[in-house]
Amino acid sequence: MVLGVDSLGPPKVAPTLPPSGKWPLRKLILNAFDCIVPSHLIGGTWTGEKEGHRFDSIDYWQETAKLLERGKFHGIFIADSYGFHDTYEGKIDASLRAGFQVPKLDPLLVVPIMASVTTNLAFGVTSSTTYEQPYALARRYTTLDHLTNGRVAWNIVTSHLPSAARNMGLAEAVEHDLRYEIADEYLDVVYALWEGSWHDDAVKRDVETKIWADPALVRPINHKGKHFKDIPGPFISHPSPQRTPALYQAGSSGAGTTFGAKHAEAVFIMSPTPKLAAGKVAEYREKVAQAGRDPRSLKVLPGILIILGHTTEEAEEKYTYWKAHADREAALAFNASSSGTDWAQWGPDEELTPVEGTGGFVMLQQFKRAAPEIKTWTRTVLADFLTLNRHGALAVGTPSQVADELERWIEIGDIDGFNLSHFSRNETFEDIVDLLVPELQRRGLLWQDYPEVPQPEGAIRKVGLTAREGLLGVGQKHLPKESYGHRFKWI
DSSP: OOOOGGGGSSSSOOOOOOOOSSSSOOOOOOEEEOSSSSSSTTEEEEEEEEOOOOOTTTTHHHHHHHHHHHHHHEEEEEESSSSSOOOGGGGHHHHHTTTTSOOOGGGGGGHHHHTTTTTSOEEEEEEEEETTTTHHHHHHHHHHHTTSSSEEEEEEEEOHHHHHHHHOSSSSSSOOHHHHHHHHHHHHHHHHIISSOOOTTTTETTTTEEEOGGGGGGGGOOOSSSSSOOOOOOOSOOOOOSOOOOOEEOSEEESHHHHHHHHHHEEEOOOHHHHHHHHHHHHHHHHHHHTOGGGGEEEEEEEEEEEEEEEEHHHHHHHHHHHHHHHHHHHHHHHHHTTTTOGSSTTTTTTTOOTTSSSSHHHEEEEEEEETOOOOBBHHHHHHHHHTTTSSSSEEEOOOHHHHHHHHHHHHHHOOOEEEEETTTTTOOOOIIIIIHHHHHHHHTTTTSSSOOOTTOOOOOOOOHHHHHHHHHHOSSSSTTTSSEEEGGOO
16 A cells, blocks of 8 residues: 555544634635646646746746745745656556656755745755655755755655655565654654754854854764664754754654644645545644644645636636646546556546555545545546546635635635645746735735844844744744654753
Protein backbone atom coordinates (compact mmCIF):
# COMPACT_ATOMS: atom_id res chain seq x y z
CA MET A 1 0.00 0.00 0.00
CA VAL A 2 1.39 3.36 -1.02
CA LEU A 3 -0.55 5.60 1.36
CA GLY A 4 -1.98 4.52 4.67
CA VAL A 5 -5.44 3.20 3.75
CA ASP A 6 -6.94 4.98 6.74
CA SER A 7 -5.87 8.30 5.22
CA LEU A 8 -8.26 7.78 2.32
CA GLY A 9 -11.43 6.90 4.21
CA PRO A 10 -14.01 8.94 6.12
CA PRO A 11 -12.84 11.08 9.07
CA LYS A 12 -12.23 9.45 12.46
CA VAL A 13 -13.84 12.31 14.41
CA ALA A 14 -17.40 13.50 13.87
CA PRO A 15 -17.36 17.29 13.45
CA THR A 16 -19.52 19.40 15.70
CA LEU A 17 -20.72 22.94 15.02
CA PRO A 18 -20.96 25.76 17.57
CA PRO A 19 -24.44 26.65 18.91
CA SER A 20 -24.87 29.23 16.14
CA GLY A 21 -24.59 26.45 13.55
CA LYS A 22 -21.63 28.13 11.86
CA TRP A 23 -17.98 28.64 12.69
CA PRO A 24 -17.11 32.34 12.94
CA LEU A 25 -15.49 34.05 9.96
CA ARG A 26 -11.80 34.85 10.35
CA LYS A 27 -8.94 36.37 8.41
CA LEU A 28 -7.59 33.79 6.00
CA ILE A 29 -4.05 32.55 5.51
CA LEU A 30 -3.32 32.38 1.77
CA ASN A 31 -0.52 30.19 0.44
CA ALA A 32 0.33 29.75 -3.23
CA PHE A 33 0.99 26.08 -4.00
CA ASP A 34 3.63 25.36 -6.62
CA CYS A 35 6.38 22.97 -7.66
CA ILE A 36 9.39 23.37 -9.96
CA VAL A 37 7.93 21.26 -12.75
CA PRO A 38 6.17 21.87 -16.09
CA SER A 39 2.79 20.89 -14.59
CA HIS A 40 2.16 20.56 -10.87
CA LEU A 41 -1.31 19.23 -9.96
CA ILE A 42 -2.93 19.39 -13.39
CA GLY A 43 -0.94 17.63 -16.07
CA GLY A 44 -0.64 19.17 -19.52
CA THR A 45 -1.86 22.69 -18.79
CA TRP A 46 1.51 24.11 -19.83
CA THR A 47 0.22 23.75 -23.41
CA GLY A 48 -2.35 26.50 -22.82
CA GLU A 49 -0.18 29.08 -21.09
CA LYS A 50 -0.17 32.30 -23.05
CA GLU A 51 3.24 33.54 -21.90
CA GLY A 52 5.09 30.30 -22.57
CA HIS A 53 6.54 27.93 -20.02
CA ARG A 54 9.18 29.34 -17.70
CA PHE A 55 9.23 27.16 -14.59
CA ASP A 56 13.00 26.71 -14.93
CA SER A 57 13.87 30.42 -15.07
CA ILE A 58 14.91 32.87 -12.35
CA ASP A 59 12.55 35.47 -13.80
CA TYR A 60 9.45 33.34 -13.21
CA TRP A 61 10.15 32.77 -9.52
CA GLN A 62 11.06 36.40 -8.85
CA GLU A 63 8.01 37.71 -10.70
CA THR A 64 5.76 35.24 -8.88
CA ALA A 65 7.19 36.21 -5.48
CA LYS A 66 6.63 39.91 -6.17
CA LEU A 67 3.10 39.25 -7.40
CA LEU A 68 2.19 37.23 -4.30
CA GLU A 69 3.61 39.87 -1.97
CA ARG A 70 1.61 42.54 -3.82
CA GLY A 71 -1.45 40.39 -3.13
CA LYS A 72 -0.59 40.12 0.60
CA PHE A 73 -0.21 36.33 0.44
CA HIS A 74 1.25 34.79 3.57
CA GLY A 75 3.56 32.59 1.59
CA ILE A 76 4.37 30.22 -1.23
CA PHE A 77 4.55 26.51 -0.52
CA ILE A 78 6.71 24.46 -2.90
CA ALA A 79 6.09 20.73 -3.11
CA ASP A 80 8.85 18.25 -3.89
CA SER A 81 9.74 14.58 -4.00
CA TYR A 82 12.48 12.36 -5.37
CA GLY A 83 10.00 10.07 -7.08
CA PHE A 84 7.72 9.99 -10.08
CA HIS A 85 4.40 8.35 -10.85
CA ASP A 86 4.98 4.92 -12.36
CA THR A 87 2.11 2.85 -10.95
CA TYR A 88 -0.18 3.63 -13.89
CA GLU A 89 0.62 1.15 -16.69
CA GLY A 90 3.77 0.30 -14.71
CA LYS A 91 5.77 3.15 -16.29
CA ILE A 92 6.24 6.92 -16.25
CA ASP A 93 5.18 7.57 -19.83
CA ALA A 94 1.93 9.38 -19.01
CA SER A 95 3.76 11.78 -16.68
CA LEU A 96 6.56 12.44 -19.16
CA ARG A 97 4.18 13.20 -22.01
CA ALA A 98 2.20 15.63 -19.87
CA GLY A 99 5.19 17.18 -18.10
CA PHE A 100 3.41 16.12 -14.92
CA GLN A 101 5.76 16.47 -11.92
CA VAL A 102 8.69 15.44 -14.13
CA PRO A 103 11.19 16.94 -14.83
CA LYS A 104 11.51 18.33 -11.31
CA LEU A 105 14.08 20.79 -9.91
CA ASP A 106 15.25 21.47 -6.34
CA PRO A 107 12.98 23.95 -4.49
CA LEU A 108 15.53 24.97 -1.85
CA LEU A 109 17.62 26.71 -4.47
CA VAL A 110 14.92 29.17 -5.57
CA VAL A 111 14.20 30.49 -2.07
CA PRO A 112 17.04 33.07 -1.93
CA ILE A 113 16.06 34.18 -5.43
CA MET A 114 12.53 34.97 -4.28
CA ALA A 115 13.61 36.37 -0.93
CA SER A 116 15.86 38.91 -2.63
CA VAL A 117 12.87 40.74 -4.15
CA THR A 118 10.40 40.48 -1.23
CA THR A 119 10.16 41.43 2.45
CA ASN A 120 7.24 39.56 4.05
CA LEU A 121 6.46 36.55 1.86
CA ALA A 122 7.18 33.23 3.57
CA PHE A 123 8.68 30.23 1.79
CA GLY A 124 7.54 26.72 2.67
CA VAL A 125 9.80 24.05 1.22
CA THR A 126 9.34 20.29 1.20
CA SER A 127 12.10 17.98 2.45
CA SER A 128 11.99 14.31 3.38
CA THR A 129 12.87 12.75 6.74
CA THR A 130 13.40 9.42 4.95
CA TYR A 131 16.06 10.48 2.46
CA GLU A 132 17.77 13.53 4.01
CA GLN A 133 20.23 13.30 6.91
CA PRO A 134 19.05 15.46 9.85
CA TYR A 135 22.38 17.20 10.46
CA ALA A 136 22.65 18.31 6.82
CA LEU A 137 18.99 19.31 6.58
CA ALA A 138 19.22 21.38 9.76
CA ARG A 139 22.10 23.37 8.28
CA ARG A 140 20.28 23.99 4.98
CA TYR A 141 17.20 25.37 6.70
CA THR A 142 19.24 27.45 9.13
CA THR A 143 21.10 28.93 6.18
CA LEU A 144 17.87 29.79 4.39
CA ASP A 145 16.40 31.24 7.57
CA HIS A 146 19.39 33.57 7.88
CA LEU A 147 19.28 34.60 4.22
CA THR A 148 15.54 35.32 4.32
CA ASN A 149 15.40 37.05 7.73
CA GLY A 150 13.37 34.19 9.16
CA ARG A 151 10.88 33.58 6.36
CA VAL A 152 11.40 29.84 5.92
CA ALA A 153 9.08 26.95 6.72
CA TRP A 154 9.80 23.23 6.40
CA ASN A 155 7.07 21.01 4.99
CA ILE A 156 7.88 17.69 6.65
CA VAL A 157 7.26 14.63 4.45
CA THR A 158 8.17 10.98 4.87
CA SER A 159 8.10 10.04 1.13
CA HIS A 160 5.80 7.25 0.00
CA LEU A 161 6.71 6.81 -3.69
CA PRO A 162 8.38 3.45 -4.47
CA SER A 163 10.32 5.07 -7.34
CA ALA A 164 12.00 7.44 -4.87
CA ALA A 165 12.97 4.53 -2.63
CA ARG A 166 14.54 2.65 -5.53
CA ASN A 167 16.51 5.68 -6.68
CA MET A 168 17.77 6.18 -3.13
CA GLY A 169 19.15 2.64 -3.14
CA LEU A 170 16.32 0.87 -1.27
CA ALA A 171 14.52 -2.21 -2.52
CA GLU A 172 11.13 -0.74 -1.63
CA ALA A 173 9.52 2.19 0.14
CA VAL A 174 9.80 2.20 3.92
CA GLU A 175 6.59 0.92 5.54
CA HIS A 176 4.06 3.66 6.29
CA ASP A 177 3.99 3.75 10.09
CA LEU A 178 7.73 3.07 10.31
CA ARG A 179 8.33 6.20 8.22
CA TYR A 180 6.55 8.26 10.86
CA GLU A 181 8.45 6.54 13.67
CA ILE A 182 11.70 7.52 11.93
CA ALA A 183 10.37 11.05 11.36
CA ASP A 184 9.52 11.45 15.03
CA GLU A 185 13.08 10.67 16.10
CA TYR A 186 14.38 12.81 13.23
CA LEU A 187 12.54 15.80 14.73
CA ASP A 188 14.18 15.11 18.10
CA VAL A 189 17.57 15.41 16.40
CA VAL A 190 16.88 18.65 14.54
CA TYR A 191 15.15 20.25 17.55
CA ALA A 192 18.26 19.49 19.61
CA LEU A 193 20.46 21.06 16.93
CA TRP A 194 18.30 24.13 16.37
CA GLU A 195 17.19 24.78 19.94
CA GLY A 196 19.68 23.15 22.26
CA SER A 197 23.20 23.30 20.84
CA TRP A 198 23.77 27.09 20.86
CA HIS A 199 22.64 29.25 23.75
CA ASP A 200 20.87 32.51 22.95
CA ASP A 201 23.94 34.41 24.19
CA ALA A 202 26.53 32.27 22.40
CA VAL A 203 27.17 34.64 19.50
CA LYS A 204 29.26 37.64 20.62
CA ARG A 205 30.74 39.14 17.42
CA ASP A 206 32.94 41.19 19.76
CA VAL A 207 35.67 43.02 17.87
CA GLU A 208 37.37 44.28 21.03
CA THR A 209 37.82 40.86 22.64
CA LYS A 210 38.13 39.10 19.28
CA ILE A 211 35.50 36.57 20.29
CA TRP A 212 32.95 35.58 17.69
CA ALA A 213 31.23 32.90 19.77
CA ASP A 214 31.64 31.87 23.42
CA PRO A 215 32.80 28.20 23.53
CA ALA A 216 31.12 27.78 26.92
CA LEU A 217 27.75 28.49 25.30
CA VAL A 218 28.00 25.96 22.46
CA ARG A 219 27.51 22.33 23.40
CA PRO A 220 27.06 18.89 21.85
CA ILE A 221 23.64 17.26 21.61
CA ASN A 222 24.80 13.62 22.10
CA HIS A 223 21.72 12.10 20.50
CA LYS A 224 21.57 8.31 20.69
CA GLY A 225 18.49 6.62 19.27
CA LYS A 226 17.02 3.68 17.42
CA HIS A 227 17.18 5.11 13.91
CA PHE A 228 19.91 7.71 14.40
CA LYS A 229 22.41 5.83 16.47
CA ASP A 230 24.90 8.51 17.50
CA ILE A 231 24.83 12.18 16.53
CA PRO A 232 27.16 14.05 18.88
CA GLY A 233 27.00 17.63 17.59
CA PRO A 234 27.48 20.44 18.30
CA PHE A 235 25.52 22.10 15.53
CA ILE A 236 27.73 23.67 12.91
CA SER A 237 25.51 26.73 12.32
CA HIS A 238 24.67 29.63 14.61
CA PRO A 239 21.00 30.31 15.50
CA SER A 240 18.87 31.91 12.79
CA PRO A 241 16.01 34.39 13.34
CA GLN A 242 13.47 31.62 13.99
CA ARG A 243 15.95 28.96 15.18
CA THR A 244 13.49 26.23 14.17
CA PRO A 245 11.76 27.05 10.87
CA ALA A 246 7.99 27.18 10.87
CA LEU A 247 6.76 23.59 10.55
CA TYR A 248 4.26 22.41 7.93
CA GLN A 249 2.88 18.92 7.42
CA ALA A 250 0.31 17.20 5.22
CA GLY A 251 -0.21 13.71 6.65
CA SER A 252 -3.79 12.46 6.63
CA SER A 253 -3.45 8.92 7.99
CA GLY A 254 -3.77 8.13 11.68
CA ALA A 255 0.00 8.18 12.09
CA GLY A 256 0.23 11.31 9.93
CA THR A 257 -2.32 13.34 11.88
CA THR A 258 -0.79 12.26 15.20
CA PHE A 259 2.62 13.40 13.96
CA GLY A 260 1.17 16.67 12.66
CA ALA A 261 -0.66 17.37 15.91
CA LYS A 262 2.58 16.89 17.82
CA HIS A 263 4.91 18.93 15.61
CA ALA A 264 3.20 21.02 12.92
CA GLU A 265 2.13 24.65 13.05
CA ALA A 266 0.19 24.44 9.77
CA VAL A 267 -1.21 21.39 8.02
CA PHE A 268 -2.48 20.93 4.49
CA ILE A 269 -5.47 18.77 3.69
CA MET A 270 -7.27 17.75 0.49
CA SER A 271 -11.06 17.51 0.46
CA PRO A 272 -13.65 18.21 -2.23
CA THR A 273 -16.21 19.78 0.13
CA PRO A 274 -16.13 21.71 3.42
CA LYS A 275 -18.45 19.15 5.02
CA LEU A 276 -15.99 16.33 4.30
CA ALA A 277 -13.07 18.54 5.40
CA ALA A 278 -14.74 19.31 8.73
CA GLY A 279 -14.12 15.81 10.04
CA LYS A 280 -10.40 15.94 9.28
CA VAL A 281 -10.17 19.40 10.86
CA ALA A 282 -11.93 18.13 13.99
CA GLU A 283 -9.58 15.13 14.13
CA TYR A 284 -6.56 17.41 13.99
CA ARG A 285 -7.86 19.82 16.62
CA GLU A 286 -8.72 16.98 18.99
CA LYS A 287 -5.24 15.47 18.64
CA VAL A 288 -3.58 18.86 19.10
CA ALA A 289 -5.46 19.28 22.39
CA GLN A 290 -4.38 15.79 23.46
CA ALA A 291 -0.79 16.84 22.76
CA GLY A 292 -1.16 19.69 25.26
CA ARG A 293 -1.41 22.47 22.70
CA ASP A 294 -4.08 25.05 21.95
CA PRO A 295 -6.20 23.46 19.18
CA ARG A 296 -6.40 26.87 17.48
CA SER A 297 -2.61 27.16 17.33
CA LEU A 298 -2.62 24.65 14.47
CA LYS A 299 -3.62 26.29 11.19
CA VAL A 300 -5.50 23.98 8.81
CA LEU A 301 -5.37 24.86 5.11
CA PRO A 302 -7.30 22.83 2.51
CA GLY A 303 -6.19 22.83 -1.10
CA ILE A 304 -8.41 24.57 -3.62
CA LEU A 305 -8.25 25.46 -7.31
CA ILE A 306 -9.88 28.80 -8.13
CA ILE A 307 -10.91 29.90 -11.62
CA LEU A 308 -12.07 33.51 -11.77
CA GLY A 309 -13.84 35.72 -14.27
CA HIS A 310 -15.35 39.17 -14.28
CA THR A 311 -18.62 37.39 -15.06
CA THR A 312 -19.89 33.86 -14.42
CA GLU A 313 -19.76 33.20 -18.15
CA GLU A 314 -16.11 34.28 -18.40
CA ALA A 315 -15.14 32.03 -15.47
CA GLU A 316 -16.94 29.06 -17.02
CA GLU A 317 -15.24 29.71 -20.37
CA LYS A 318 -11.86 29.62 -18.60
CA TYR A 319 -12.85 26.37 -16.90
CA THR A 320 -13.74 24.83 -20.26
CA TYR A 321 -10.51 26.11 -21.84
CA TRP A 322 -8.26 24.70 -19.14
CA LYS A 323 -10.09 21.43 -18.87
CA ALA A 324 -9.50 20.93 -22.60
CA HIS A 325 -5.76 21.44 -22.06
CA ALA A 326 -5.56 19.17 -19.00
CA ASP A 327 -4.17 15.66 -19.52
CA ARG A 328 -6.52 12.92 -18.33
CA GLU A 329 -3.93 10.15 -18.38
CA ALA A 330 -1.68 12.22 -16.10
CA ALA A 331 -4.60 12.64 -13.69
CA LEU A 332 -5.01 8.86 -13.57
CA ALA A 333 -1.25 8.39 -13.16
CA PHE A 334 -1.17 10.70 -10.16
CA ASN A 335 -4.12 9.00 -8.50
CA ALA A 336 -2.64 5.57 -9.19
CA SER A 337 0.47 6.56 -7.23
CA SER A 338 -1.59 7.89 -4.34
CA SER A 339 -3.91 4.91 -4.11
CA GLY A 340 -1.51 2.17 -5.17
CA THR A 341 -4.04 1.06 -7.80
CA ASP A 342 -3.25 0.85 -11.51
CA TRP A 343 -6.45 2.14 -13.13
CA ALA A 344 -5.16 1.01 -16.54
CA GLN A 345 -6.13 -2.59 -15.66
CA TRP A 346 -9.73 -1.63 -16.53
CA GLY A 347 -10.83 -0.63 -20.02
CA PRO A 348 -11.95 2.98 -20.62
CA ASP A 349 -15.65 2.15 -20.22
CA GLU A 350 -15.45 -0.75 -17.76
CA GLU A 351 -16.83 -0.21 -14.28
CA LEU A 352 -14.01 0.14 -11.75
CA THR A 353 -14.01 -2.69 -9.21
CA PRO A 354 -10.90 -2.42 -7.01
CA VAL A 355 -10.56 -5.04 -4.29
CA GLU A 356 -12.19 -4.08 -1.01
CA GLY A 357 -9.68 -2.78 1.55
CA THR A 358 -7.19 -1.55 -1.05
CA GLY A 359 -6.29 2.08 -1.52
CA GLY A 360 -8.17 2.20 -4.81
CA PHE A 361 -11.34 0.86 -3.19
CA VAL A 362 -11.21 3.29 -0.26
CA MET A 363 -10.43 6.26 -2.51
CA LEU A 364 -13.25 5.36 -4.90
CA GLN A 365 -15.66 5.30 -1.96
CA GLN A 366 -14.48 8.80 -1.06
CA PHE A 367 -15.19 9.99 -4.60
CA LYS A 368 -18.65 8.42 -4.50
CA ARG A 369 -19.42 10.36 -1.32
CA ALA A 370 -18.20 13.57 -2.94
CA ALA A 371 -20.14 13.04 -6.20
CA PRO A 372 -23.24 10.93 -5.46
CA GLU A 373 -24.77 12.00 -8.77
CA ILE A 374 -22.27 9.77 -10.60
CA LYS A 375 -23.85 6.31 -10.69
CA THR A 376 -21.21 4.31 -12.57
CA TRP A 377 -17.49 4.92 -12.17
CA THR A 378 -15.43 3.92 -15.20
CA ARG A 379 -11.86 4.83 -16.01
CA THR A 380 -13.13 7.55 -18.35
CA VAL A 381 -15.45 8.96 -15.68
CA LEU A 382 -12.69 8.88 -13.06
CA ALA A 383 -10.27 10.66 -15.38
CA ASP A 384 -12.84 13.38 -16.07
CA PHE A 385 -13.57 13.75 -12.34
CA LEU A 386 -9.88 14.09 -11.48
CA THR A 387 -8.72 16.27 -14.36
CA LEU A 388 -9.07 19.76 -12.91
CA ASN A 389 -9.80 19.26 -9.23
CA ARG A 390 -7.81 16.09 -8.58
CA HIS A 391 -9.78 15.23 -5.42
CA GLY A 392 -9.47 18.62 -3.79
CA ALA A 393 -11.84 21.56 -3.95
CA LEU A 394 -12.74 23.62 -7.00
CA ALA A 395 -14.34 27.08 -7.13
CA VAL A 396 -15.36 28.69 -10.43
CA GLY A 397 -17.04 32.08 -10.64
CA THR A 398 -16.80 35.81 -10.09
CA PRO A 399 -14.83 37.25 -7.16
CA SER A 400 -18.05 37.64 -5.17
CA GLN A 401 -19.18 34.09 -5.90
CA VAL A 402 -15.80 32.59 -5.00
CA ALA A 403 -15.58 34.68 -1.82
CA ASP A 404 -19.01 33.33 -0.84
CA GLU A 405 -17.66 29.81 -1.29
CA LEU A 406 -14.56 30.51 0.80
CA GLU A 407 -16.79 31.89 3.56
CA ARG A 408 -18.79 28.65 3.40
CA TRP A 409 -15.59 26.68 3.90
CA ILE A 410 -14.86 28.64 7.07
CA GLU A 411 -18.39 28.35 8.44
CA ILE A 412 -18.74 24.61 7.76
CA GLY A 413 -15.17 23.34 7.72
CA ASP A 414 -13.60 25.46 10.50
CA ILE A 415 -10.53 26.03 8.33
CA ASP A 416 -7.91 28.78 8.70
CA GLY A 417 -6.93 29.48 5.12
CA PHE A 418 -6.22 27.90 1.76
CA ASN A 419 -3.43 26.32 -0.20
CA LEU A 420 -4.11 27.77 -3.67
CA SER A 421 -3.11 25.58 -6.60
CA HIS A 422 -2.90 26.83 -10.17
CA PHE A 423 -4.05 25.86 -13.65
CA SER A 424 -1.71 28.32 -15.35
CA ARG A 425 1.51 29.93 -14.24
CA ASN A 426 1.03 33.68 -13.87
CA GLU A 427 -2.65 33.78 -14.87
CA THR A 428 -4.05 31.90 -11.85
CA PHE A 429 -2.29 34.01 -9.23
CA GLU A 430 -2.70 37.25 -11.20
CA ASP A 431 -6.48 36.68 -11.21
CA ILE A 432 -6.50 35.94 -7.49
CA VAL A 433 -4.40 38.99 -6.64
CA ASP A 434 -6.23 41.42 -8.95
CA LEU A 435 -9.80 40.11 -8.65
CA LEU A 436 -10.30 38.03 -5.52
CA VAL A 437 -7.97 39.66 -2.97
CA PRO A 438 -9.77 43.04 -3.07
CA GLU A 439 -13.09 41.28 -2.45
CA LEU A 440 -11.65 39.30 0.48
CA GLN A 441 -10.20 42.49 1.95
CA ARG A 442 -13.52 44.29 1.53
CA ARG A 443 -15.19 41.52 3.56
CA GLY A 444 -12.51 41.57 6.25
CA LEU A 445 -11.31 38.06 5.30
CA LEU A 446 -7.75 39.11 4.48
CA TRP A 447 -5.42 41.68 6.02
CA GLN A 448 -5.10 44.99 4.18
CA ASP A 449 -1.34 44.93 4.55
CA TYR A 450 1.36 43.01 6.35
CA PRO A 451 1.68 43.96 10.04
CA GLU A 452 4.67 46.12 10.88
CA VAL A 453 7.38 44.49 12.96
CA PRO A 454 10.04 46.16 15.14
CA GLN A 455 13.18 46.86 13.14
CA PRO A 456 16.51 45.62 14.50
CA GLU A 457 19.10 48.23 15.31
CA GLY A 458 21.39 48.85 12.38
CA ALA A 459 19.21 47.02 9.82
CA ILE A 460 20.32 47.94 6.30
CA ARG A 461 17.04 46.83 4.70
CA LYS A 462 13.53 46.53 6.04
CA VAL A 463 12.81 43.36 8.01
CA GLY A 464 9.36 41.85 7.59
CA LEU A 465 7.37 39.09 9.24
CA THR A 466 8.97 35.74 9.92
CA ALA A 467 7.15 32.67 8.60
CA ARG A 468 5.99 31.81 12.13
CA GLU A 469 4.78 35.36 12.82
CA GLY A 470 2.66 35.14 9.68
CA LEU A 471 0.87 32.19 11.27
CA LEU A 472 0.82 33.14 14.95
CA GLY A 473 1.27 36.92 15.12
CA VAL A 474 3.96 39.58 15.44
CA GLY A 475 6.52 38.82 18.14
CA GLN A 476 6.14 35.05 17.92
CA LYS A 477 9.31 34.24 16.00
CA HIS A 478 10.23 31.16 17.99
CA LEU A 479 8.60 27.90 18.94
CA PRO A 480 5.84 28.52 21.51
CA LYS A 481 6.49 27.22 25.01
CA GLU A 482 3.65 24.71 24.68
CA SER A 483 5.15 23.15 21.54
CA TYR A 484 6.92 19.80 21.77
CA GLY A 485 10.12 21.21 20.27
CA HIS A 486 10.47 23.92 22.91
CA ARG A 487 11.56 21.35 25.51
CA PHE A 488 14.89 21.06 23.63
CA LYS A 489 15.72 24.76 24.10
CA TRP A 490 18.84 25.63 26.09
CA ILE A 491 17.53 27.99 28.76
